[in-house]
Amino acid sequence: MKALIFFGHGARDARWREPFDRLSALWCEQQPQVPSAVAFLEMMEPNLAEAVAQLVGQGATAIQVIPVFFGQGGHLRNDFPKLLEACQLQFPQASLSASSAVGEDTQVLQAIIDFSSRAI
Template sequence: MTRAIVLFGHGSRDPLWRAPMDAVAARIAQRSPAVVVRCAFLELAQPDLGTSVRDLVAAGTTQVTIVPMFLGAGRHVREDLPVLVEALRRDHPALDIALMAPVGEHPLVLDLLSEIACPR
């Protein structure tokens, strides 16, 4: 099994916007070199999710975890992303696809953000 992680973000015309996503990807790559890590975007930046996953499958990935890098869980995460993942499952029936909850709903993220915003 070749495992991959796709950090999926909104995207922006501003090339600096993705710096935190790239920084997360770099941390994972450094710590877990056996895991393939990619960033993909909903709009305004490349690659999109379909292209990213197609390239991963072509390179031998058999299991991919999609991590929505969204603090706010709006329509992009609740509606657009499931449609994209459904299309991925149709296009790559042999690929094991796991879709995580958006990072902004993770209790540890909420705890950390509250500590950063208001240190004790």
């Protein structure tokens, strides 16, 4: 079974996670056959390993991690690959992979342009 994790940085303010929860809820509405979870690098829960454990517990065998970051900063270049590798070792029964940061996608950037055009 395929599954998806929306992975964000995390913040001290609990309200910061609200868009991630909305993103996951929208995914569930539109793609109910593919379970999803949110996970955070720091300061918020669940962390990546906890989210992987949740999805593996639901039967996931292939998990795609979507870094909801604007670009490939130090966290995604240095910290994230180590976390993903540790999770793969912890959960060998599941295949883990990751996309590029969402902010590097041309369609995401165009959505921001469209949003900006409506704002002026």
